Amino acid sequence: MRKKNNKTAVTVVLMLMVVFGMLGLGSVFNPPRSPAQEPATNQPAGFAERDATRKLALSCTLDSLTKFHIHPHLQIVVNGKNEIIPANVGITVDCMRPIHTHDTSGEIHVESPEEIDFTLGDFFAVWQEPFSSGQILDYRVNSGHEILMTVDGRPSGEFENLVLRDQQQIVIEYRIK
Numbered sequence: 001m002r003k004k005n006n007k008t009a010v011t012v013v014l015m016l017m018v019v020f021g022m023l024g025l026g027s028v029f030n031p032p033r034s035p036a037q038e039p040a041t042n043q044p045a046g047f048a049e050r051d052a053t054r055k056l057a058l059s060c061t062l063d064s065l066t067k068f069h070i071h072p073h074l075q076i077v078v079n080g081k082n083e084i085i086p087a088n089v090g091i092t093v094d095c096m097r098p099i100h101t102h103d104t105s106g107e108i109h110v111e112s113p114e115e116i117d118f119t120l121g122d123f124f125a126v127w128q129e130p131f132s133s134g135q136i137l138d139y140r141v142n143s144g145h146e147i148l149m150t151v152d153g154r155p156s157g158e159f160e161n162l163v164l165r166d167q168q169q170i171v172i173e174y175r176i177k
C-alpha cells in the first residue's frame, strides 16, 4: 500500500514536470513579441533605423570584431563645472558595448562590428543616463536654466540625435539663462 502511494506520487510529479516542461518549450517557440517586432505603423520616420543602432549599441562585442573605430570627445559642463564622464561606461567583466569609455577624459570609443551612424543618444543609453533637449543627467531645463550644445565649436540643436563622428568635439552645457 505504502509503496503504491509513493509510486502514484512519483507519477503525479512526473506528469507535472512534463506539463510545465511543455509550457516552457511553448514560450521558447512563441516568444512574447517585443515592441521592435510590432508592425511599423504610426512610427516616426527613421524610427526603425534608430532602433537598430540602439540595439547594436546595447549589444556585446569583442575587440576582434571591430570594423568601425572612431573617437568623438564629450564634455559636460553643469553650472560652470565639468561633470566627470566615468571610465568603463559600457564595459563589464563579461561584456563590452560597441560604444564605451576607458577613462575619464571624455573620449568616447566607438568600436563596432558594423559601420553604422550611432548617435549621442546611443552613448547615453549605454551609460544609462538621460539626455535630451530638456534634460542632461539630473538637470532639467526650467524657467531659469537652459541646455546648450556645441559640436566643433558651433551651436547644434541635434542633442540626442547627433550622429557620432571621429574627433568630434561635443560640449553639452547646462547653465543659468
Ligand SMILES: [Zn+2]
Residues within 6 Å of the ligand: 069, 070, 071, 109, 110, 111
Ligand atoms: Zn578606441
